[in-house]
Amino acid sequence: MQGQTNTYTSINIRMYVPGAVLALCLPCFLSGNVFGYEYGEDYYYNGISNGERLQTKTTQIPCPPQDLSRWEKLFIMLEDSEMKQNMLLQQNEDMVKVEMDSIRKELHKLNNNKACIQASENTCKCISEQINRNLNQAMEQLREAADMYQTQNNDTLQQLLQFSKNQATRLTKLESSSLLGAGLGQVAMKTFSTYPKEQEASNADSGKLERALMATVADLQRVHAQLAFFQRATAHRFLPSGCEMALLFPMRSKHIFAEVTPSMSMSLQSFTICLWAKVTQSLNRTVLFSYGTKKNPQELQLLLARHSVLLTVGGETHLVEAHSVVTDGQWGHFCAAWSSAQGLATLWVNGENVARVPGVAEGHVLPRDGFILLGQERSRSGMYRDLDSSVAFTGKITGVNMWDHVLDAGRIKEYASQDGSCDIRGNVIGWGVSEIIPHGGAQYIN
Structure with missing residues (x-):
């Protein structure tokens, strides 16, 4: 009977431990508390030999709330980084679109307004200077947005990498003490392995932003060349600025x-x-x-x-x-x-x-x-x-x-x-x- 009892207990342990432990720790794992588990010493050292049922031990798995904020902050940080990235890209695209629409409207007015043919050279010069100022302001804003985004992205990545190193160290220690810890550590390491992918995505977005900026610069240079040509073409017909007749x-x-x-x-x-x-x-x-x-x-x-x-x-x-x-x-x-x-x-x-x-x-x-x-x-x-x-x-x-x-x-x-x-x-x-x-x-x- 003693042998049968031990066999029965072993079977129950093998069948119960994975399901029960995963069921109880899954909320902790999902909420970022996978590393808050502290294993009882008697669980590994003949904790069952005293006749106590395994269910009693497994139902007392701690899930301390003090580690919840670490994982929450991590995922919130990732979501905020992605959201800020999208907002910056959208803002840059809207800003470039508004500036280009404004420039096209100015060119359309200049091309269709016959009275501008007799406008002064200084008027054309003022228009050109105003457009140049708008272009310079737009380019400066784009550069500032790009620099701000790059700085925030680098800071976030550094924080995530540092945090991942700390968590990887803890996972290594847990793997040596428990199969369950090792399994959870593998899952967590898979999660951390996505951080380089995040960095690659950020680098790809930065490349898209840089290409968009280069295309904008090329368009603005073409507009400036057209304005210069128009100014030269009408220079001999202008009136001094402020003189309406x-x-x-x-x-x-x-x-x-x-x-x-x-x-x-x-x-x-x-x-x-x-x-x-x-x-x-x-x-x-x-x-x-x-x-x-x-x-x-x-x-x-x-x-x-x-x-x-x-x-x-x-x-x-x-x-x-x-x-x-x-x-x-x-x-x-x-x-x-x-x-x-x-x-x-x-x-x-x-x-x-x-x-x-x-x-x-x-x-x-x-x-x-x-x-x-x-x-x-x-x-x-x-x-x-x-x-x-x-x-x-x-x-x-x-x-x-x-x-x-x-x-x-x-x-x-x-x-x-x-x-x-x-x-x-x-x-x-x-x-x-x-x-x-x-x-x-x-x-x-x-």
Whole structure:
């Protein structure tokens, strides 16, 4: 009977232990507590010989709750890493898509808007700079997102690898003490073996992100090249930024000019004249601005002569000239200043002082009741039919302003900027305020 009892007990142990132990420890294993089991010493050392049933021992398998948080944190960490990775990839894709849609809309507007053909070079430049800033911001955001994702991914992987090493050490110890521990250790090692796969997946996602960034960079470079080509194609037709309109003098004719009515008397002892002009072709004498009276039709003139700019006060005997400062077919900002007290006359082109001559009409005062013409000069007879077509201006003029004092160098340089230059108003002549009437074929354009 004793032999039969031992045989019966062995059979029960073999049949019961795997099922019961797995049934009781499976929740612990699934919840991350597989390593919290501590085996009783009497279970391995003749714990059954005292006649106690195996069920009593196996039902007391501990499942301490203190190890639950380790595995939970591990799996939560894995899920958070994958979720953050997906969110970053989606955010990057949405950001790139929004930037590309915005750029395509800008290109579509530029290609379909006929008015932009006559837009200023600075406007195109501003658009290009704005797009470049948007592109740089998008690329910077993509780089930051990629770096952040890579950093988080590396930190997570390091934590997982370190944790796996610690758990592998514990599993090795458990394998030497129990077959059950060895079986569970094999299962756990299979779980840990998936971590390199996680790293491979992360590396694959990083490769996809890098390829997407390279494709985006290539698209942006193509857009930038198209904008540069468009800017070069329209550079010769633009208006200075802020100038919504200009006077067009389509051809050289004695009938084509513009008459200006000043806002105050022209009896001046000092002045500053500034305007934007783009001459189609400058001959030996081409008039930009002229003030004449019955006594002296050439009392005050701002002229072009080939590639030079000239100023006369009180007649051609008082002449100021700057050479090689004018280019046909390109916009230029021209300013002339004079003071009777010192007789100092200066010429400015594109914000740079190109001529400075003392003793010009010193003590002279401009007479009142004259006529101001743009693109032409008053005839000696005072009749429009007697105007001279050889001095007529061809091209575009805008931003015409005149002050009753000499502007300082800083103001002139500021007004020569193409950004918002037409917002300035002179107190003698103010562009957009003073009455400027075109005659003949002269007309306003925008």
